[in-house]
Amino acid sequence: MLKIFITATDTDAGKTYVAQALVNAFVANHKKVAVYKPISAGCQYVNNELVNEDALLLLQQANCQQTIRQINPIAFEPAIAPHIAAAQLQQTINLAEINQGYDNIMATDPDIIICEGAGGWRLPLGQGKYLSDFVQVTEQNVILIVNMKLGCLNHAILTYQAIVSDGLNCLGWIANCPESMPYLSENIAELTELLPVPKLAELAFEQDIHQAAKKIDTSLITEQL
Numbered sequence: 238m239l240k241i242f243i244t245a246t247d248t249d250a251g252k253t254y255v256a257q258a259l260v261n262a263f264v265a266n267h268k269k270v271a272v273y274k275p276i277s278a279g280c281q282y283v284n285n286e287l288v289n290e291d292a293l294l295l296l297q298q299a300n301c302q303q304t305i306r307q308i309n310p311i312a313f314e315p316a317i318a319p320h321i322a323a324a325q326l327q328q329t330i331n332l333a334e335i336n337q338g339y340d341n342i343m344a345t346d347p348d349i350i351i352c353e354g355a356g357g358w359r360l361p362l363g364q365g366k367y368l369s370d371f372v373q374v375t376e377q378n379v380i381l382i383v384n385m386k387l388g389c390l391n392h393a394i395l396t397y398q399a400i401v402s403d404g405l406n407c408l409g410w411i412a413n414c415p416e417s418m419p420y421l422s423e424n425i426a427e428l429t430e431l432l433p434v435p436k437l438a439e440l441a442f443e444q445d446i447h448q449a450a451k452k453i454d455t456s457l458i459t460e461q462l
Contacts (some may be wrong), residue, residue, distance in 0.1 A: 239349040239399075239459070241408070242377040246392035248356045250384035251413035253291040254449070255440065256353045261450035263349050271301040271347035274309045275335040276355045276368065279316030287312040291353065298446070301347050304322040310338045319355060320363035330362040335371050352377060358396050373403050380437065380458075381410040383428060385418050390427060397432055408458050409435040415442050417432070 243256045256272070263270045277289035292309035311330060313322035323330050341352055352372075354360065360368040367461075372379065379400050383393045393410065400407045410432055412425050429436050435457050443449040 238343065238347065240352070240375065240377040241349065241458075242352045242354060242372045242379050242428060243382060244354045244358050244372075244379055244396065244397055245359060245382035245413075246384050246389055250357075250382050250439070251415060252353050252382055253294055254442070254446075255380075255382050255411050255413060256300060256351055257294055257298050257446050258440065258449040258453055259455075260295065260351050261446050262453050262455050263351075264298065264300050265447075268348040269301060269346075270299050270349045270351060271303060271342050271345060272296065272299040272308055273339060273342055273352040274355075274434060275338060275352070275371065276311045276330065276360070276362075277309050278310045278313040278319045278322050278355070280314050284312070287314060295351075295353065299351075301342075301345060302436050303342075307338070307342065318361065320361050323363060329364060330366075330369060331373075332362060332366050335368075336374055339371070339375050350377075355391075358399050369399070369403060372405060377405070379405050379407045381407060381432075382413050383410055383411050385414045385421060385424060386416070387418075390424065390431070393428055394431060397434070407434050409437040411437050411453075412424065412439040414439060 243252050260270050272295040274292045280287040280289045289312050291311050293374045316323050358369050383389050437457050439441045440449055
């Protein structure tokens with residue numbers, strides 16, 4: 238079973254967009270792909286259930302007949318840091334619950350699980366815990382999404398170093414290029430030299446997620462395992 242965790246240099250960096258494209262690419266290769274977004278904030282009530290748009294987008298690409306609650310067990314309505322949203326409700330975010338949700342998905346025996354994080358690598362859960370603790374316990378491989386904007390070189394290098402310091406395997410990085418960045422090619426070239434893992438793709442926004450999926454060479458991922 239291939240376990241992939243999608244993290245990024247910051248929030249709104251394109252994690253969901255890239256995760257959708259990855260799921261789409263693997264499904265096109267006839268893989269059974271499950272998805273997981275353990276924590277979300279910024280949700281809306283649909284039929285008395287909190288639904289996160291990112292989790293819903295992942296559900297639409299996966300092919301394991303999951304429910305939205307299986308994909309996203311911890312959801313908060315306000316679009317704020319999850320541990321703050323939990324505190325406002327006098328709740329705590331339970332790492333054991335996150336791990337159990339992941340175990341439940343593993344028990345369905347998919348070929349691949351693609352898990353999308355929230356925020357950046359060190360997303361606080363409260364009480365001194367981080368979402369990266371969950372990635373360590375479950376021994377997932379990590380793909381780093383770099384939001385190509387001013388400051389991304391520092392953010393990318395520090396995030397990569399934190400992933401490796403946590404003892405995890407970074408499979409590679411993806412340049413997410415949603416806007417026109419000055420000297421974009423030069424910045425991508427610099428990261429290609431500085432990060433000792435493959436660049437898996439350069440993605441600009443595509444209305445059709447199939448087109449984004451075609452730009453990802455999944456063999457660059459699988460051949461490392």
